[in-house]
Amino acid sequence: MAQSAGVGATERTLEAAAEVGFDLAGVAPCAPPPDAPRFEAWLDAGHHAGLDYLAAERARIVDPRRVLAAGRSIVMVGLAHSRPAFRLADGGRIARYAAGRDYHNVVGEKLLKLARLLQREGLVRERRRVVDAGPLLERSHAARAALGFPSKAANLLHPEFGPWFFLGALIVDAELEPASAPAAGSCGSCRACIDACPTGAIREPGLVDAGDCISYQTIENPGPVPHALRGSIAAWAFGCDICSEVCPWGRSSPDLGARFGTHRALEAATLIDLLLDRDDTRWNGSPLQRPKRAGRARNAAIALGNVPSDRGRDALLAVLTVDHEPLVREAAAWALAHAHRDDGGVRNAVLAALEREPDGDARAGMRRTVETELAPRSTV
Ligand code: SF4
Numbered sequence: 001m002a003q004s005a006g007v008g009a010t011e012r013t014l015e016a017a018a019e020v021g022f023d024l025a026g027v028a029p030c031a032p033p034p035d036a037p038r039f040e041a042w043l044d045a046g047h048h049a050g051l052d053y054l055a056a057e058r059a060r061i062v063d064p065r066r067v068l069a070a071g072r073s074i075v076m077v078g079l080a081h082s083r084p085a086f087r088l089a090d091g092g093r094i095a096r097y098a099a100g101r102d103y104h105n106v107v108g109e110k111l112l113k114l115a116r117l118l119q120r121e122g123l124v125r126e127r128r129r130v131v132d133a134g135p136l137l138e139r140s141h142a143a144r145a146a147l148g149f150p151s152k153a154a155n156l157l158h159p160e161f162g163p164w165f166f167l168g169a170l171i172v173d174a175e176l177e178p179a180s181a182p183a184a185g186s187c188g189s190c191r192a193c194i195d196a197c198p199t200g201a202i203r204e205p206g207l208v209d210a211g212d213c214i215s216y217q218t219i220e221n222p223g224p225v226p227h228a229l230r231g232s233i234a235a236w237a238f239g240c241d242i243c244s245e246v247c248p249w250g251r252s253s254p255d256l257g258a259r260f261g262t263h264r265a266l267e268a269a270t271l272i273d274l275l276l277d278r279d280d281t282r283w284n285g286s287p288l289q290r291p292k293r294a295g296r297a298r299n300a301a302i303a304l305g306n307v308p309s310d311r312g313r314d315a316l317l318a319v320l321t322v323d324h325e326p327l328v329r330e331a332a333a334w335a336l337a338h339a340h341r342d343d344g345g346v347r348n349a350v351l352a353a354l355e356r357e358p359d360g361d362a363r364a365g366m367r368r369t370v371e372t373e374l375a376p377r378s379t380v
């Protein structure tokens, strides 16, 4: 049965969210958010790339009452994570949010504390936590709960933290008071993120094509990165902060680096470490665990192709034919050809690797590399 509540219960809930450590909190109704049709149109247009679970879970994602039948309200929370840009020792880049402890754990633990506190105080009986990748239009509900305003980069902006905050949701059976007005602020005439995106993934204000987004390609895509995007990925080995870094909102947000720390596997790490390291357990508790070793090494190879060095070349040659992952061998061939095409030894090594490659997909990728990276340059 739904808990009856009201303004007092709402105030207490938001206060409790602050007590457990959230920077932002607000309430949205437990119903499809106003921009649910926009999400469905995005899916129908195929902008979700390989994120097939979004299409499979469409009904539950759109309607939170399918996630918790007794749900009446959604307590949306935000945890800021602004910190200086994070670079590997050799210039490789990691999205700022991913440099420290995995936010899924941090936000999830705080949400659990909040849920137990509200249950202890009799404000809530049934509840369900959602942190990212869960079946919920988090950003839409957070906008309805006035945690921030939707931006042209398709994220949410907060006047103090800009785009630098994580979202979490607690669907509860209590009837709480939703935010009475949306958060103040807008992108106005700015379009810095659209102009700065190196892949043109922001198709129009508020619409990002996942397949062209470096974040999707380096985190979610388990297969080869499309050749056409590889050069634009530059030094990014996990995620991409470009559209957030150019955003004028949140430029004066506090340095909260100590809040999530730096994961021990990233301390003094280089792209070469990411390429050669085969110990998945070192990444426990880090967001970089998600793409697993094959994805991390693939990303590192591509980045090494974009920031050439002698040591990078030697490391790529070391995995070119012997790495047990076809994904890594194929990416290494591209990186070597892209960065060292004028080196005769490297050319021969890539051509020999193509001849010997036993995996059909990797062979097709290497053939494409030879055609696009090693073809004679036009003199016209
Ligand atoms: S994360 Fe990077 S690639 Fe993706 S939309 Fe933003 S700037 Fe473009």
Ligand code: SF4
Pocket (backbone or CB within 6 Å): 151, 152, 153, 186, 187, 190, 191, 192, 193, 194, 243, 246, 247, 248, 249
């Ligand atoms: S860079 Fe400009 S257009 Fe893009 S999200 Fe920020 S304010 Fe909006």
